[in-house]
Amino acid sequence: MHHLEVRDLNKKFGSLQAVEGVSFSVEQGRLIGLLGPSGGGKTTLLRMLAGLERPDGGAISIGGRNVDALPPQDRGIGFVFQNYALFKHMTVVENIAFGLKVKKWERARIYQRVAELLALTGLIGLERRYPHQLSGGQRQRVAFARALAPEPQLLLLDEPFAAIDAKVRKELRTWLKEMISRVGVTSLFVTHDQEEAVEVADEILIMSQGRLEQKGTPWEIYRAPKTPFIATFIGESTALHDLTTLAPFAEAAVSIANKASLEGHDELQAFVRPESIEISRSHERQPSSAALPGVVSHVQFRGDAWHVEVQVGAQRLTARRPLAYEPLSLGEEVSVLVHRLYLFAGQQSWIVENPFLSLQREKERIV
Amino acid sequence: MNQRLLQGSLRSLVLLYFAVLVALPVFAVYGKGLSLGWEPFWQSVTHPLALDALWLTVQLALLAALINAALGTLTAWVLVRYCFPGRRFLNSLVDLPFALPTAVGGLMILLLLGPNSWLGQTLTSIGWEIVYRPPAIVIAMVFVTFPFVVRNLQPLLEELDPAEEEASYTLGASKALTFRRVILPALLPGLCGGTLLAFSRALAEFGAVVLIAGNLPGQTLVASVYIFGQVESYNPQAAAAVSVVLLTLSFLLLFTMNALFGRRTAR
Incomplete structure (x- = not known):
């Protein structure tokens, strides 16, 4: 039984299609992160759920009840506004008690x-x-307590951490996640910060240009992004211009490209994540056919790791190197091991593991 | 050093200005009113015609202020919240009563509602006599003090966070309840301030009132016209005595207002 169901929701502001054909459902008690770039339609979607904005088309049901015709007063929702919108002339207690007195x-x-x-x-x-x-x-x-006071069925939070400085924000994230799981209320929060969504949400809905791009747990979305947009939005990804530079993947890429072109998609897009690239000095690891030679072109300290850029053939790749290793220097020749690649064509996506690496693991197991 | 000199002379200039234009005349009125001692002052003030004039003025000014509180809130609301053609023009029109000689305001009411006008004759035929009666005085006072409430409320309305209203809706409050519990408390300082100023100003209105009040002693003679009459009949002490009452009332109102809302604005 889905607690919140949204079917084919549409909203236009003038000529701007703010929300387009969005459908999803949420189970009771889940904490959902609505993630996407600014202007992607997240807040509009949230406001339509609350009844503060009237959709042009589509249906919303909360707790099995269709709420399309209901004003915000009767939807049984709690709303936490981006700037909190506390009643300025009321004390903390009066703010929290407001909904109950009403x-x-x-x-x-x-x-x-x-x-x-x-x-x-x-x-x-x-x-x-x-x-x-x-x-x-x-x-x-206070905003959170006020929204929760009348025991809503659904809690909606619009950029709940946006107005708070970075240091307190992390603390509050954990606090909010804990609080919502303790209260057990089904919740949706809007954010443009992917780290926040990944850290807080049970499930993430990714929106871009009014469309729902993907829905899944943070790990699912990270592991298997369905569109190039998500691949670049969740985690840092580098787009690959020329697949042939990454020799170990060439064979797989060609076969996928053929498959895609058979289905009428000619453009194959490829991405690689910094986390799936290992950079090592030649003496740190045995040479293997899975790795590629590269030259360090940029090194930067990022607090918890070295941010390294390497040039492999014509392609520049971004990678991380743990602080435990010796820092690399500019112009140094290194070996670059790419673990996996994300490929997209049309609506389809593939994750390609480094074939030589799995071969190597296979060998090690036999030995 | 130069900076300090500039600051000092600027401050003295303001003080001098204030002394010559505000403080001295006020003291002069108090001085004149009490010049013959306490007894004649009291007699002038408690003279039946003076008392009638004062009492009538206070009543009518209060009524005018309350009408403006309601009308001004409505006007400010419409001007801030609604978008319609001619809004800017209407907004600039609000200040007209301040820009106009008040006698012109009185004349306008006379021409509109007077015995020679179509509207005045129609109203008289159904038994509503307005001109030369208290209703005309109230209309004149409302006209003259109209901008106070509007101009006091507009900035507060503009500052109001629409999310506060939406928060109230999502908490189950109706529009009416939201207005009463969320919007009105935020407007209260401006509303009270504007209404008090309107009241204070209405107490003192002369130009617009004198043309349309009829000025019948004991019936439609307001305090300011009474003062004028006393000056005209060479009785400056009685004129000053009634002025002292009006002045004191205005002072009390201003001080109350500052005590109530001054601290808030200082924050």
């Missing part, structure tokens, strides 16, 4: 629920403060 809960019940949320969100001691007396992180907690 729903005419009994006083004692309101009191109990507010106390519960204050404890849950760690806001005890700040009850009488006004929003302008709170830090960004505290404001976000």
